[in-house]
Each structure stands twice: as structure tokens, then as C-alpha cells.
Amino acid sequence: MTPAIITGLVLLAVLGIVYRLGYTMGYNTGRASGWVSSRRIMCPKCGEVQQAAVTWSYPDPYASHIHECTACGYIITESEWNEVGE
């Protein structure tokens, strides 16, 4: 291996450790182990406006936007997530 490749690999390893450490520290010091946020969304199928929860749990990279419509039972996913104002 050339020195450039070795340097690149070492850099990647260090970045990975720092990334992991940040996660771990956030997890230990605060309430960063997860959160729930209440939103008003409209069902794309029946138009019912209702409360839905956006949730995130450590160590998921993304918050989850999944809700079952209270009126028609349709499963609303992130691509159909349509937030409406109060």
C-alpha cells in the first residue's frame, strides 16, 4: 500500500471513532436517547387531520414518520407525511 492510502485509512478510522464518541456522549449526558414530537398531519387517503408522533431512538440515523390513520386505517409513511398548521 502506498503511504497516501494508509493515511486515508487512518483518517477514516479516526473520524469513525469521533463520530461514535459523539453519539455515546450525547446518549449519556442528556435525553438524547430519543424523542417524540407531536405533529398535525393530513391523511393522503381520506383527508382526515389528526395528531401523529414523530419518534427518534438512539442510535437510529433518522426519525421515524409512520402513522396509522385514525379514520381509515391507512398507514402513512414519510413520503406521504403532510403536516398542516394549527
Ligand SMILES: [Zn+2]
Ligand atoms: Zn385516512
